[in-house]
Amino acid sequence: MNKERVGGREWAGSHRGDGKAVPSGEGDVGSALGRCRRFGFGALVGGVLTLLGCSGGEAPREQNVPTGGACPAEGPLEIPLDAWCANGGCSSYEEAKQHRDASGTVDLCFDDSRWWYAEQRGCGRIEVSHGWGGSRRWVYDETSLQLVGFTSSDDVPFGPCNTGTYRAGAVEHCSEGTVCSLCDDSGKMCAPACSLEVLAKAWLGLPDYMVTAETYDCRVAKFAAQPELHLGCGRARVIGPDGAETSFTLGAHTVLSVSQPGDPSCPQGWGEPQADCDNETVCSLCQDDPNACTPELLAAE
Secondary structure, three states: OOEEEEOOEEEEEOOOOOOOOOOOOOOOHHHOOOOHHHHOOOOEEOOEEEEEEOHHHOOOEEEEEEOOOOOOOOOOEEEOHHHHOOOOOOOOHHHHOOOEOOOOOOEOOOOOOOOOEEEEEEOOEEEEEEOOOOOEEEEEEOOOOOEEEEEEEEEEEEOOOOEEEEEEEOOOOOOOOEEEEOOOOOOOOEEEOOOHHHHHHOOOOOOOHHHHOOOEOOOOOOOOOOOEEEEEOOEEEEEOOOOOEEEEEOOOOOEEEEEOOOOOOOOOOEEOOOOOOOOOEEEEOEOOOOOEOOHHHHHOO
16 A cells, blocks of 8 residues: 655555556646546646546546636635636536546446545535545535535646646535545445544545654754654554644554644544543654653554
8 A cells, every 4th residue: 555645744545536656747737638537637828727627537628717827836726716617617516426437337436445436515515526635626505506616636736837736716625514425325435524434535544653653853854843742541642743633542553533734624633632631651753852752652552
């Protein structure tokens, strides 16, 4: 199983939309057609973004969407929703829910352990996502089913502006409601938003303790937070160099909760909030620190 680093930490499994590694050169404009099925973008020509709409992998249909003539220096590329939808570029709710190829004969749901196609209902909206981690998201008004937003993103910059996110309309995440796999009609593959089950199956996957509790050479890097390991009250709480906090059970190292600063999908964290512990043993994950964690402490038994 591949492991990829996100925000200073590694997660078990790939979180790319198609579960594959990024081929060399895939980030340039010239490779836009090759990544069409995953991201739906083309080239920036004369200040106009040529979108390649390829839901389900059908032949691309080009659309010209004004971008103001320039890509953003940093951050996502914001595009007006009406411009995005020009010439029929926006999918209806029923279209977005489909998980078959363009011919309609090949079912793209191939792994029940991952919710590659999911739907979330909450905050007065319905959000349909494709790809592990919501690489592509369509947001609809829950009553009218009118599209109000769309976003395509990746941790590796891509597309005409070589940025990680392209979005249009109202695409703010909702941390309420229920998430269900669209690959199951029984309703059994559902879980509350921001639960560990959703993190494991529809988002980045659950962090691994031995990777999360790694040690650092803090002399050569500046971190946002002091990396530490807190042991007590039956759990091991790891504070990462990016300020992320992950709690595991002692011994079995089962994930209890995950909190990532700046995570828009679940600002309050994933899983059940953990009560404060008044009796903790604290050691540093900096290798040169006088209070550096010993191998015995790192074992978190």
